[in-house]
Amino acid sequence: AQSVTQLDSHVSVSEGTPVLLRCNYSSSYSPSLFWYVQHPNKGLQLLLKYTSAATLVKGINGFEAEFKKSETSFHLTKPSAHMSDAAEYFCVVSDRGSGNTPLVFGKGTRLSVIA
Amino acid sequence: ETGVTQTPRHLVMGMTNKKSLKCEQHLGHNAMYWYKQSAKKPLELMFVYNFKEQTENNSVPSRFSPECPNSSHLFLHLHTLQPEDSALYLCASSQESSGGVQETQYFGPGTRLLVL
Numbered sequence: 001a002q003s004v005t006q007l008d009s010h011v012s013v014s015e016g017t018p019v020l021l022r023c024n025y026s027s028s029y030s031p032s033l034f035w036y037v038q039h040p041n042k043g044l045q046l047l048l049k050y051t052s053a054a055t056l057v058k059g060i061n062g063f064e065a066e067f068k069k070s071e072t073s074f075h076l077t078k079p080s081a082h083m084s085d086a087a088e089y090f091c092v093v094s095d096r097g098s099g100n101t102p103l104v105f106g107k108g109t110r111l112s113v114i115a
Numbered sequence: 116e117t118g119v120t121q122t123p124r125h126l127v128m129g130m131t132n133k134k135s136l137k138c139e140q141h142l143g144h145n146a147m148y149w150y151k152q153s154a155k156k157p158l159e160l161m162f163v164y165n166f167k168e169q170t171e172n173n174s175v176p177s178r179f180s181p182e183c184p185n186s187s188h189l190f191l192h193l194h195t196l197q198p199e200d201s202a203l204y205l206c207a208s209s210q211e212s213s214g215g216v217q218e219t220q221y222f223g224p225g226t227r228l229l230v231l
Contacts, residue, residue, distance in 0.1 A: 034219070036222075041224070041227075042224055042225075043119070043121075043205055043222035043223050043224040043225050044158075044205065044207075044222040045222070046219050046220075046221070049219060090158070102148075102160050102163065102171060103160070103220060105157045105158040106157060107155075107156070107157045108157070
């Protein structure tokens with residue numbers, strides 16, 4: 001069975017500084033990994049996903065994440081935070097090769113960006 | 116973004132009411148999902164429909180009743196709800212293949228439900 005742990009419930013950064021949102025996963029098979037973002041009163045939007053190609057995945061709005069199998073991690077980064085990045089971020093895992101398994105969501109990390 | 120729409124966006128209902136949430140996807144996908152998002156809890160998968168067949172029911176109470184009349188529409192019928200059912204209900208869709216790879220899910224904006 002798969003699971004995902006987002007290590008920080010809240011991260012606060014200053015505008016223009018780097019962002020790091022941490023995620024560790026557990027998976028019985030080769031995982032698919034996703035990061036979604038949710039702005040206030042909005043649905044979830046896909047930022048990026050990893051499905052076994054390049055381990056460094058680039059997403060929208062300058063975000064990227066690196067799949068590290070040895071560390072079972074899939075941390076989300078961005079070189080320079082923007083005020084519009086303030087939102088809730090969800091790390092998501094799904095086992096591939098075990099049928100149509102559902103997505104498992106982390107509890108979320110709230111990102112605050114200070115001017 | 117109008118790929119997945121949900122109505123209503125907000126709903127207040129009493130415990131004895133009956134109401135329905137509606138979801139429509141305009142992406143040509145073959146799978147649709149209902150999720151419940153409560154404060155300080157992970158997103159909970161409620162129901163999955165694949166090619167209009169329900170393939171997942173995550174021990175959801177019978178006061179929640181899904182309906183999928185076609186691959187573009189999904190309903191969640193609500194009756195005799197409890198205050199703890201107050202949450203954001205999210206609908207999603209995806210294009211699933213038979214290869215076992217979980218495809219990207221596209222989410223609607225959600226219905227904010229308050230049960231009094």
